[in-house]
């Protein structure tokens with residue numbers, strides 16, 4: 637642990653958080669934060685040509701390269717693509733990690749998703765944040781996580797009712813973010829879906845409306861809005 641503030645992004649599949657939050661992650665790292673990216677599954681069932689085992693190995697290597705480009709530390713939980721269980725046992729595993737890392741900012745999936753793993757990852761993060769914050773949940777004697785802000789990433793697979801609320805100016809880190817995205821074969825468009833084009837265009841659109849070159853958007857939940865209102 638260091639004294640620098642900590643950001644933790646939790647994605648259902650390797651690549652989700654690098655694509656949907658990587659610019660903001662790198663922007664925070666450049667500002668002196670430490671960053672961690674948690675992959676709940678490798679996303680190993682997404683290849684049209686490779687076996688599950690071969691693609692899992694490839695995704696893990698790609699995740700290591702992407703994390704390096706963002707100055708972040710990758711973490712892998714041992715769950716399977718398309719089979720991520722939304723259980724208290726998994727939430728406690730995440731909460732234990734949160735207690736170890738003591739994040740000030742947590743980034744999770746928006747719940748309105750076309751992918752069940754993404755929706756489950758959202759609920760796991762919300763539950764894990766709650767468990768990590770309450771001292772009466774005993775987790776290896778680690779202290780509770782207090783005052784951790786929760787934000788939801790702007791992922792093309794999580795579009796239902798997504799409402800941008802917070803924007804991060806990522807204009808100065810576009811090259812590093814692009815390098816992280818293109819560490820993945822899917823980020824280079826090799827699956828047929830032009831991931832980088834979508835995310836670059838998305839952040840450009842947000843940037844235009846915010847008066848900067850590129851901005852990455854995040855949603856918050858109703859509870860978080862209530863808390864923010866109390867601070868005004």
Ligand SMILES: [Zn+2]
Pocket residue numbers: 648649652679751754793
């Ligand atoms: Zn995903």
